[in-house]
Amino acid sequence: MKKLMLGNEAVARGCYEASVKVVSSYPGTPSTEITEYIAKYDDIYSEWAPNEKVALEVAIGASIYGKRALSCMKHVGLNVAADPLFTVSYTGINKGLVLAVADDPGMHSSQNEQDTRMIAKAAKVPIVEPSDSDECRRFVKFAFKLSEMYDTPVILRLTTRVSHSQSIVELEDREDYQSEYIKDISKYVMMPAMARKRHIFVEEREKLLSEFANNCELNRIEKGDTSFGIITSGISYQYVKEAIPNAWILKLGLVNPLPQKLIKDFCNKFEKVYIIEELDPFIENYVRSLGITNVHGKDIFPLCGEYSAQLIKKVILGVEDNKCDKLSIELPIRTPVLCPGCPHRGIFYAIKKVGTITTGDIGCYTLGALKPFEAIDTCVCMGASIGMAHGINKASDNNEKAVAVIGDSTFIHSGITGLINAVYNKSNLLLIILDNSTTGMTGHQEHPATGFTIKNEPTYMLNIVELCKTVGVDNVDVIDPYNINENVEKIKKSLETKGVSVLIAKAPCRLHKRFRIDKKIRQVDNKKCKNCKMCLSIGCPAISNKDGIIKIDENLCFSCGLCQSVCKFGAIITKE
């Protein structure tokens, strides 16, 4: 049966066909949908973990127990999971263990453009890389087999254009495998004496895998009629096929380790070989390390951003870009904004009013750094805001109290340890937890404080107030993010109080279906409106100013009433 599937959906289908038993992940664009689609299969246990380190550890446990297991994350999530990854490479597995890791060339929704292949190489873990949805399905099944053949975790490397593109998939039946747990402390307990032996195993495995790569079915040569050859993998393969359909191509599906003999033989055929890969010169550096010199890679192709067929045509064939200058004027940019009704808006408005150095974090609320608020000074990685605010406090000569903001999901992901550190080391900071009761930016995934599992089953709901008190914060207060005046006072007061204080700004994400409310839409009474533009300063996309007339778009208004509370003339009214 043929079906149009998102790359991520096809990974989930491949896991179903491979009889995967346990999946544990933390959401992160562009990897999120893999686990969401897996949650629809009743034969697979799935869960959202608090972070990627925990998720991978869950999958490792399941694999050692004797079941195939998967953990999904985005590239920066692999950094969080790097600790268990580097050692599970030593212990190896019992039944197949695969990490689906999605890179984001072009940074559509990420804070950096790092290349997962570099981490996999450092951890000595093989990588398979699909280039369309059907390969997503087939390659993940192959990855489980490879994992079992060589006693190793395997990384399925995806990129945004593979994860978030749909193409046709041919479905197959579910396969079966035998499982058994055998206690083996020399393999699974990595204390130095045992780890030393396993390191030798890892190095030998690398050699065996390198030989295997030469004959691996995932690596293939496509015959062409060009005078040059192309080595490529992943989505770049599709761009090459579109740009130069008749080219000689070495298409690599097993990307680490790379096939030495296959590459040497291929390069010997041609005067010139192009290596086409997004991000780092991973394949290129290997090829050059073999003493092969007739290659071009990053000397002519960019290191940053996504590739395209046009780029390849331009660089290799010298075909100019499709010149287009239909527009002679510059258009207003449309940056992402906090949604109408978003509870974060009120907090950023209040922070801006107080005017303090504020460390930010990863989530929708990173948008507080943009106009009109410009209320955030930093954004580095998940959980960083609290540690950084503490660092600012310790660096300041006058014990300055910085503000850290973080979402509820991110606080649980890796903010908790930062808070424990701040209390322990006698910091002076104010933490504002923007608790919208979901994982907002990735599309409303559950987490330990929502009270629901990935399958929407009720579960224990973590109490963030009690948690903060338990780790030693005396001043914990729950505030209503929409009440600006009160919050300005509370933030000021917290900043004057010594020590660590926490304000939990609690109001649900307005887009979440669990929290849909009856809409009491706001309207502008244009007779009372003095066009002072205070309502525009809250940066709500529903409010616009056309030729001096303020208007609220009823389709967009989410009835939070924030505009009403900043209007000094009572010109914004509730529509009955």
Added chain:
Amino acid sequence: MTKSILVVGVGGQGNLLLSRILGDVFLSKGFDVKISEVHGMAQRGGSVVTYVKFGEKIYSPLIEKNEADFILAFEKLEGLRWIDYLKDDGVLILNDYEIPPMSVISGISKYPDVISILEKQNLNYKLVDLNSVVNKLNSSRVMNIALLGYFSKYFDFSEQDWIDAIKRNIKEKFIDINLKAFSFGKEL
């Protein structure tokens, strides 16, 4: 023969669902199909674009400049933003609807007069008023299917082909209102 359709708009306008239904129709007619969607921060009121390509064999999921046979725009400024992607003989289908971006709301820039710019460019565009469908059905969530209805007139597939694809992609309790939106869109 490859046909390329760019679907553009603002996050939350139903761009992805429209593309999925389009892809489903083309698949059911035996074509190779690829769709590429951009998520993430763009979901939050930013500019959103989806690429739909169909034909005998499709490789790259991207549509590049001067390649789109159609641009379907849910919002006027977004339609204008992507016109370099339109083929010289391509058609821009433009919803008569404005959502000013924050740069306009905060007074940094001015919302352009889209229609007069398009007129000067001598581009083939069709202005459709999807808001009239939204008002008739009293639901802002069906704008995308109304656009699908209008766009379906460019293909000689049967009405049933489209209806089946809508049914396969929309939750049962919303099918009726969406089928109405589809037929109102067709009448525009």
